[in-house]
Amino acid sequence: MNQADVIVGIGGAAGDGVASAGNTLAVSVARHGQAVFAYNSYQSVIRGGHSWLRLRISDKKPLNHGDQVDALIALNQDTLDRHLQELKAGGLALFNAGKLKLRYEPPKGVQLCPLPVSELTPAYAELPIMQNTVAVGAAIRLMGLDFTGLESVLQSTFAKKPQVVEMNVAAAKAGYDYAAAHFQPLSKQLQKTSQKWALMTGNELMAMGAAFAGCKFYCAYPMSPATHILEWFAGHARELGICVRQVEDEISVINMSIGAGHMGVRSMCATSGGGLALMTEAIGMAGMIETPVVVVNVMRAGPSTGVPTKTEQADLNQAFGASQGDFPRIVIAPLSMSDCFKTPALAFNLAERYQCPVIILADLLLCEDNETVDPAVLNVEFKIDRGEIITEANAQVGGEPYLRYKNTPSGISPRAIPGLPGHLYVSGSDEHDEDGVLISDVFTDPVRRKKMVDKRARKMDTVLDHVPAPKLEGPAGAEVTLVGWGSTWGVIVEAVERLNQEGVSANHLQINLLVPFHVKEVTDILSKSRRTVIVENNFSGQFARHLRAETGLVATGHIRKYDGEPFEPKHVVAGVKDILAGKSVVQVLSTEPGWQTDHPTGTSGDWSRRLAGAAVRSA
Amino acid sequence: MATVVVPQKMTMKDFKPEVAPDWCPGCGDFGVLNALFQACAEIDLPPRDLLVVSGIGCSSNLPGFFRAYGVHSLHGRALPFATGAKLANHAMTVIATGGDGDGYGIGLNHFIQAMRRNINVTYIVMNNEIYGLTTGQVSPTSETGMKTKTTPHGNLEGMLNPMALALASGCGYIARGYSGQPKHLMKLYVDGIRHPGFALIDVFSPCVTFNKVQTYDWFRKRIYKLEDTDHDSANFHGAMEKALEWGEKIPIGLFYRNPNPPPSLDAQDPGLQSGVLVRQPLGMTKEQRGKCIGEFM
Numbered sequence: 001m002n003q004a005d006v007i008v009g010i011g012g013a014a015g016d017g018v019a020s021a022g023n024t025l026a027v028s029v030a031r032h033g034q035a036v037f038a039y040n041s042y043q044s045v046i047r048g049g050h051s052w053l054r055l056r057i058s059d060k061k062p063l064n065h066g067d068q069v070d071a072l073i074a075l076n077q078d079t080l081d082r083h084l085q086e087l088k089a090g091g092l093a094l095f096n097a098g099k100l101k102l103r104y105e106p107p108k109g110v111q112l113c114p115l116p117v118s119e120l121t122p123a124y125a126e127l128p129i130m131q132n133t134v135a136v137g138a139a140i141r142l143m144g145l146d147f148t149g150l151e152s153v154l155q156s157t158f159a160k161k162p163q164v165v166e167m168n169v170a171a172a173k174a175g176y177d178y179a180a181a182h183f184q185p186l187s188k189q190l191q192k193t194s195q196k197w198a199l200m201t202g203n204e205l206m207a208m209g210a211a212f213a214g215c216k217f218y219c220a221y222p223m224s225p226a227t228h229i230l231e232w233f234a235g236h237a238r239e240l241g242i243c244v245r246q247v248e249d250e251i252s253v254i255n256m257s258i259g260a261g262h263m264g265v266r267s268m269c270a271t272s273g274g275g276l277a278l279m280t281e282a283i284g285m286a287g288m289i290e291t292p293v294v295v296v297n298v299m300r301a302g303p304s305t306g307v308p309t310k311t312e313q314a315d316l317n318q319a320f321g322a323s324q325g326d327f328p329r330i331v332i333a334p335l336s337m338s339d340c341f342k343t344p345a346l347a348f349n350l351a352e353r354y355q356c357p358v359i360i361l362a363d364l365l366l367c368e369d370n371e372t373v374d375p376a377v378l379n380v381e382f383k384i385d386r387g388e389i390i391t392e393a394n395a396q397v398g399g400e401p402y403l404r405y406k407n408t409p410s411g412i413s414p415r416a417i418p419g420l421p422g423h424l425y426v427s428g429s430d431e432h433d434e435d436g437v438l439i440s441d442v443f444t445d446p447v448r449r450k451k452m453v454d455k456r457a458r459k460m461d462t463v464l465d466h467v468p469a470p471k472l473e474g475p476a477g478a479e480v481t482l483v484g485w486g487s488t489w490g491v492i493v494e495a496v497e498r499l500n501q502e503g504v505s506a507n508h509l510q511i512n513l514l515v516p517f518h519v520k521e522v523t524d525i526l527s528k529s530r531r532t533v534i535v536e537n538n539f540s541g542q543f544a545r546h547l548r549a550e551t552g553l554v555a556t557g558h559i560r561k562y563d564g565e566p567f568e569p570k571h572v573v574a575g576v577k578d579i580l581a582g583k584s585v586v587q588v589l590s591t592e593p594g595w596q597t598d599h600p601t602g603t604s605g606d607w608s609r610r611l612a613g614a615a616v617r618s619a
Numbered sequence: 620m621a622t623v624v625v626p627q628k629m630t631m632k633d634f635k636p637e638v639a640p641d642w643c644p645g646c647g648d649f650g651v652l653n654a655l656f657q658a659c660a661e662i663d664l665p666p667r668d669l670l671v672v673s674g675i676g677c678s679s680n681l682p683g684f685f686r687a688y689g690v691h692s693l694h695g696r697a698l699p700f701a702t703g704a705k706l707a708n709h710a711m712t713v714i715a716t717g718g719d720g721d722g723y724g725i726g727l728n729h730f731i732q733a734m735r736r737n738i739n740v741t742y743i744v745m746n747n748e749i750y751g752l753t754t755g756q757v758s759p760t761s762e763t764g765m766k767t768k769t770t771p772h773g774n775l776e777g778m779l780n781p782m783a784l785a786l787a788s789g790c791g792y793i794a795r796g797y798s799g800q801p802k803h804l805m806k807l808y809v810d811g812i813r814h815p816g817f818a819l820i821d822v823f824s825p826c827v828t829f830n831k832v833q834t835y836d837w838f839r840k841r842i843y844k845l846e847d848t849d850h851d852s853a854n855f856h857g858a859m860e861k862a863l864e865w866g867e868k869i870p871i872g873l874f875y876r877n878p879n880p881p882p883s884l885d886a887q888d889p890g891l892q893s894g895v896l897v898r899q900p901l902g903m904t905k906e907q908r909g910k911c912i913g914e915f916m
Contacts (some may be wrong), residue, residue, distance in 0.1 A: 200679075204915070243706045259706075417898075419668065424666055426690065428691035429675070
């Protein structure tokens, strides 16, 4: 891909306002018609630590956060020290001249942009956070955009406080004007376009997508990185008529969700891996009593409490194995933030059609980060398929006695919504017969037990007809086929483009339906591939094992990452080259070239070699 | 010609299914079930408007022996299931049932939260002070010192006091019945079901097979009815005093009824203000969608 885009890196400690500065900048450029993809690498602290937010801005929608920095906004000394070396010729670094010192020589061709913040905004003396507003104003100018977008964002952000609007607009304008007068514009300049964008996180897209698809009951226990789904729902419960509850634990969450689903509403809950662990027994109950329910797992790095603010794709085995026993379940992994919006609608339709639990496996990268989405794509009426359901509209009273778990050829038993006359039934988490009467204890009967297991299992026979099979993207007959699942799609697309530009012919296949699996289609594609390389964000290759179990196919190579940070295109490009050179497993590590070994927060990567040429300017 | 529907008063028979209970002969749960048939007939509740949710255990088999919509859910999880169900369709009457192990052991957190949450669900706990279905292990309500299969040298732990816990947790209707006195028990059910919020009815329901201490005889000698005393069920502190009474004399009856009950959760939830959730149309209007999207632009 031509890097016709600008990547802005904003760094600081928690509490320095990294996220809000990033948000202001992102919304501002979006109002100029620029598309954004933002990834914030942050820590589970409220104050301190290091947050590093990268905003990739382009007139062509970026699919990932990229792997370089063009403009650095350093909100603290640590950020300047760590990240200055990542800038390339033509790039620039903005920082508060009154607060930060240049401790290392910048790379050649990098423009230093010290801002005399205290002179530019008198409010700084009382409010140190004003340095962010000045820096964002300057960045907007240096990227070639006019002031109107930022001004309108500041006006809407502080709409209820006119004085705060005035103060912020003045500070931003001072930064903007100062940059115009004193610095060279960035070598890459952004252009205004007429495209309208909504700037949203995957969590917000997931919540909104679920609401638009008819979700009427949502409950959760706060758990990063899924909490914002709950917050969006809570904020919209009244106006949209959705019952939204925060409850005592994930055991209660899933049992309430199933209770609501049982009564006939579309019901969803979300958590991360630890919460899913608590939910597993009840997920099996949903399978047994054939209640539709949608469970979202926004994966973070595990196991145990793990790395709560970092991303990983290591809960695949957990989703496959959630609950004891055999029962039908569906597992879907959205491929992009936009896909997060559409996936709940698919999940609800499948859950209701097949009367079973559906697990959505998203991850922190998809769900916590911001992306611009075309609002026209969002304002859609989803097709709602409630499956074989009996309501007041189609209930027939009299005739044959109603059998809730009727043994039908499809395995799907028409589901009466409780409250109807003539359709009384009991649902049991014990094994039961077609009429719902338990057969688990005194009436145990091998023939009936097998009949009921078969009935439920048979429901899965037609799921694949309702979900499009994955398709090979890129040139046919390529030297190497990359295979990924879920959130890695946006990185792999760009890596494949770069590989082709660099003379390595590559194509790729991305899987979003994990259970059941498109065995035939995937086998057809991959058995023709010359080499397959599986890219996944975990240590053990959980997907590689799944692919092998389902298709018997063994990949040529594996690119794996489990350091908490997401893949970047360069990691995949380098990994493929290593595999073509003979390696079978490439383990990728994110590094920060500016990170010093004597840094108080630790060390990472090979920064010392890269820093060797940079002389310390002042002690 | 229009059909004229003559309303018929419900009788016990309307709630009796074909499946007969498989409890041990003499089990206290028979009395619990019969009193519930009578209470539902008394309230004149059509079975289609009633959902009975249980957990797991001998007593949790009750929904299978009751003609209404029923769910036999997971061990300890009757209350969250019932809460979700009530929120989804608050026009239905929801009764949760279970035993002491189910509600006061594995499900204790949900019990406290449900009372604090004040969901309009009636919770009937068949308290036999033992684990019956697993054939006789110690329970949270087993007396200290009690010998069971898992406490061969006597129970070292204290007894959970559901009455006091319910008072402390904000429960607005707290009663204790005895399965040997079904008429009294029925009255407690009727008032509990009519209470506009969470109601607890703990029922002494002897396990004739595995609890050889708390027998019918044991209870008969000790229990007395609060209704026969000058106990004021509107007095929280008086109720707490009665809740702590245990030994030679054990009170049954209505311990506490909040004289000014706050609205229940289902009556207040912002998402339920347009009516019963399950009757609402699915999806959003174009305008609603546009407004949601506009917040991000």
